[in-house]
Amino acid sequence: xxxxxxxxxxxxxxxxxxxxxxxxxxxxxxxxxxxxxxxxxxxxxxxxxxxxxxxxxxxxxxxxxxxxxxxxxxxxxxxxxxxxxxxxxxxxxxxxxxxxxxxxxxxxxxxxxxxxxxxxxxxxxxxxxxxxxxxxxxxxxxxxxxxxxxxxxxxxxxxxxxxxxxxxxxxxxxxxxxxxxxxxxxxxxxxxxxxx
Amino acid sequence: xxxxxxxxxxxxxxxxxxxxxxxxxxxxxxxxxxxxxxxxxxxxxxxxxxxxxxxxxxxxxxxxxxxxxxxxxxxxxxxxxxxxxxxxxxxxxxxxxxxxxxxxxxxxxxxxxxxxxxxxxxxxxxxxxxxxxxxxxxxxxxxxxxxxxxxxxxxxxxxxxxxxxxxxxxxxxxxxxxxxxxxxxxxxxxxxxxxxxxxxxxxxxxxxxxxxxxxxxxxxxxxxxxxxxxxxxxxxxxxxxxxxxxxxxxxxxxxxxxxxxxxxxxxxxxxxxxxxxxxxxxxxxxxxxxxxxxxxxxxxxxxxxxxxxxxxxxxxxxxxxxxxxxxxxxxxxxxxxxxxxxxxxxxxxxxxxxxxxxxxxxxxxxxxxxxxxxxxxxxxxxxxxxxxxxxxxxxxxxxxxxxxxxxxxxxxxxxxxxxxxxxxxxxxxxxxxxxxxxxxxxxxxxxxxxxxxxxxxxxxxxxxxxxxxxxxxxxxxxxxxxxxxxxxxxxxxxxxxxxxx
Numbered sequence: 001x002x003x004x005x006x007x008x009x010x011x012x013x014x015x016x017x018x019x020x021x022x023x024x025x026x027x028x029x030x031x032x033x034x035x036x037x038x039x040x041x042x043x044x045x046x047x048x049x050x051x052x053x054x055x056x057x058x059x060x061x062x063x064x065x066x067x068x069x070x071x072x073x074x075x076x077x078x079x080x081x082x083x084x085x086x087x088x089x090x091x092x093x094x095x096x097x098x099x100x101x102x103x104x105x106x107x108x109x110x111x112x113x114x115x116x117x118x119x120x121x122x123x124x125x126x127x128x129x130x131x132x133x134x135x136x137x138x139x140x141x142x143x144x145x146x147x148x149x150x151x152x153x154x155x156x157x158x159x160x161x162x163x164x165x166x167x168x169x170x171x172x173x174x175x176x177x178x179x180x181x182x183x184x185x186x187x188x189x190x191x192x193x194x195x196x
Numbered sequence: 197x198x199x200x201x202x203x204x205x206x207x208x209x210x211x212x213x214x215x216x217x218x219x220x221x222x223x224x225x226x227x228x229x230x231x232x233x234x235x236x237x238x239x240x241x242x243x244x245x246x247x248x249x250x251x252x253x254x255x256x257x258x259x260x261x262x263x264x265x266x267x268x269x270x271x272x273x274x275x276x277x278x279x280x281x282x283x284x285x286x287x288x289x290x291x292x293x294x295x296x297x298x299x300x301x302x303x304x305x306x307x308x309x310x311x312x313x314x315x316x317x318x319x320x321x322x323x324x325x326x327x328x329x330x331x332x333x334x335x336x337x338x339x340x341x342x343x344x345x346x347x348x349x350x351x352x353x354x355x356x357x358x359x360x361x362x363x364x365x366x367x368x369x370x371x372x373x374x375x376x377x378x379x380x381x382x383x384x385x386x387x388x389x390x391x392x393x394x395x396x397x398x399x400x401x402x403x404x405x406x407x408x409x410x411x412x413x414x415x416x417x418x419x420x421x422x423x424x425x426x427x428x429x430x431x432x433x434x435x436x437x438x439x440x441x442x443x444x445x446x447x448x449x450x451x452x453x454x455x456x457x458x459x460x461x462x463x464x465x466x467x468x469x470x471x472x473x474x475x476x477x478x479x480x481x482x483x484x485x486x487x488x489x490x491x492x493x494x495x496x497x498x499x500x501x502x503x504x505x506x507x508x509x510x511x512x513x514x515x516x517x518x519x520x521x522x523x524x525x526x527x528x529x530x531x532x533x534x535x536x537x538x539x540x541x542x543x544x545x546x547x548x549x550x551x552x553x554x555x556x557x558x559x560x561x562x563x564x565x566x567x568x569x570x571x572x573x574x575x576x577x578x579x580x581x582x583x584x585x586x587x588x589x590x591x592x593x594x595x596x597x598x599x600x601x602x603x604x605x606x607x608x609x610x611x612x613x614x615x616x617x618x619x620x621x622x623x624x625x626x627x628x629x630x631x632x633x634x635x636x637x638x639x640x641x642x643x644x645x646x647x648x649x650x651x652x653x654x655x656x657x658x659x660x661x662x663x664x665x666x667x668x669x670x671x672x673x674x675x676x677x678x679x680x681x682x683x684x685x686x687x688x689x690x691x692x693x694x695x696x697x
Binding site for chain 1: 201202203208212218220222225228229232234235237238
C-alpha cells in the first residue's frame with residue numbers, strides 16, 4: 001500500500017496530502033472506472049466526482065488516515081450510482097441471481113481460483129472483461145487489476161470474504177467459458193476457409 | 197497464475213488517462229478545491245524555517261497547551277482552599293483532630309498577632325482560654341476526653357492565663373487603669389468558667405471512664421482555680437467606673453445580640469429565664485449608675501468643704517471649724533472609698549454574670565449540663581422583695597391565728613408564749629420598717645419572726661414534718677421568681693434555729 005509504505009513522508013497540510021493522493025491514485029482510479037463502465041469521458045467524470053466528494057469530506061473536518069481505500073470506496077459507490085442510472089433493470093436481475101447462493105466448497109477455495117487462472121490467457125481474458133456482468137467484473141478488476149486483497153475487497157464492497165470468493169470463482173468460470181467460446185469461434189473462423 | 201496476472205496487468209496498464217486528460221482532471225479538481233476552500237481552523241499555517249527548526253528542537257519534549265485562564269482560576273481556587281477553606285475547617289477541630297494543631301498554632305497565633313494593644317491581647321488570651329475549656333467540654337460530652345488531652349487543656353489554661361498576667365503586669369507599669377480593667381475582665385472570665393466547671397463537675401466525672409483518679413473536672417478546674425489565685429490585687433478604685441460601665445455595656449450588648457440569635461431555638465422557659473437575667477444585669481447597672489451619681493455629688497460637697505476650710509488657714513482662730521472640716525473630709529472620704537468599692541464590686545458581679553450568660557448561650561455543652569438558675573441566681577427587685585416580706589407577714593398572721601386556737605400544754609407554755617410574743621413584735625418591726633422603706637431591715641425581721649412562729653407551731657403540733665410542708669408551700673407559691681432566693685435560706689434557718697427555742 002502506497003500510504004502505508006511511506007510513513008515518514010506524510011504531508012502535514014490537508015491540501016498537500018489531498019493533491020498527493022490525486023497524483024498517486026488518479027490513474028488507478030481512472031483505470032478501474034473505465035474498466036467498469038467502458039466509457040472514457042464518464043470514467044474521468046466519475047474520478048473527478050470521487051475526488052470532489054473526498055475533498056468535501058476533508059473540509060467537514062474529517063481526518064483521512066489512508067486515502068487509497070477511501071477513494072476506492074467512494075469511486076465504487078459512484079460507479080454503482082452510474083449503473084443504476086443506465087442499466088437499472090439488468091443490475092437488479094444480476095444481483096438477484098448472485099445474492100441467494102452460498103456457493104460450493106470448490107468455489108470457496110482460493111486454490112480453485114489459482115488452478116483456474118493457470119490455464120487462462122490473461123490478455124484474452126482482459127479483453128473479454130467487459131462482456132461479464134458487473135458483479136463479477138467488479139471483483140475480478142479489484143483482484144487482478146487493482147490487486148486488492150480479499151479483506152480489502154470485502155470492506156470495499158461490503159460483502160463477506162466468502163461471497164467475494166464465490167464471485168471470483170464464478171466470474172473466472174464465466175470468463176473461461178467466454179474465452180473458450182471466443183477461441184472456438186476464432187478457430188471456427190480459421191477452420192471455415194479451410195473447410196470451405 | 198503468474199502468467200495470467202502479468203498478461204492481465206500488461207493489458208490493464210495500457211488503460212491510462214492521456215496526458216491532456218490527466219492535466220485537465222487535475223485542474224478541475226484544483227479549481228473545485230479553490231471554490232471550496234478549507235475552513236480557517238483546518239488550515240495549517242505555513243511554517244518559517246526558524247519555526248521548523250524550533251519544532252525540531254522541541255520535539256522530544258511534551259508541550260502542554262494550558263489556557264492561562266484555567267491556570268489563573270485554578271490558582272485562585274487553590275489559594276482560596278488553602279487560605280480560607282482549611283483554616284475555616286480547622287476552626288471547628290477538637291484536640292486529637294488533624295487540623296487541631298493548625299487551629300491552635302496557626303489560626304490563633306495569627307489572631308494574636310492581630311491584637312495590637314495589650315488590652316486586646318489579654319482579651320484574646322481570655323477567649324483562647326474559654327475555647328480550650330469549651331473544647332474539653334465537647335470532648336468529654338463525646339466521651340473522647342483522654343488524660344493526655346485533659347492535661348493538655350490544663351496546660352493551655354495555665355499558658356493562656358500566665359500570658360494574660362504577664363501582659364497585665366507589663367501594662368500596669370505604663371497604663372495602670374487599663375491594666376486593672378483588663379485584670380477585672382480576665383478575672384470575670386475565670387470566675388465564670390470556674391463556676392461553670394464547679395457546676396458541671398459531676399457531669400464530666402460521669403462521662404469520663406476513670407472513676408477514682410482525678411478527672412477532667414478536677415484537673416482542669418484546678419488549673420482554672422490556680423489561674424484565679426494568680427490574679428493581682430490591684431486597687432480597684434484606681435479604675436474610673438465609666439470604663440467599667442463601657443466594658444459592661446459592650447458585653448451586655450453582645451449578650452443581647454446572642455440572646456436574639458438563639459431565642460428561636462430555645463424553649464420559652466429558658467428564653468424567659470435568660471431574659472430575666474439580662475434584666476437583672478441591667479438593673480445592677482442602673483443601681484451602679486445611681487450610686488455613681490451619688491458619689492459625684494458627694495465629691496462636690498467634699499470639695500466645697502475643703503474649699504471652705506482653705507479660706508482661713510492662716511488665721512490664729514481656734515481651728516475647730518478646720519478640724520471639723522478635716523474630720524468631715526476624712527469621714528466622707530472613707531464613705532466615698534467604701535461606696536466606690538461597693539460600686540466596683542457591683543459592677544464586677546454584673547460583668548461576671550454577663551460573662552456567664554454569654555458562655556451559657558454560646559456553649560451548647562454548658563447549656564446541656566448547667567441550668568441558668570444555678571449559673572446566675574436571680575436578683576430580686578425591690579418590689580419583689582417587698583412582696584416577699586408582705587407574704588411572709590401574712591403567713592406569720594395565719595400561723596399565729598392557728599396557734600391561738602390550739603391548746604398550749606403547760607410544759608410548753610413558758611417556751612411558746614414568749615417566742616410568739618417575740619415573733620409578733622418582730623413582725624410589727626418588719627411592718628414598720630417596710631413602711632419607712634428600710635427593705636433590708638424588714639426582710640431580716642420578717643425572716644426571724646417567721647422562723648420563730650413556725651418553730652412554735654411545730655413544737656405545739658409535735659411534728660417535725662410541718663416546717664417542710666410550709667417551706668414547700670412557700671417555695672412553690674413563689675417559684676417563678678425566687679429559686680435560690682433569700683426565701684430558701686429562710687426555711688433553712690427555720691430548721692436550724694429549732695434547738696434554740
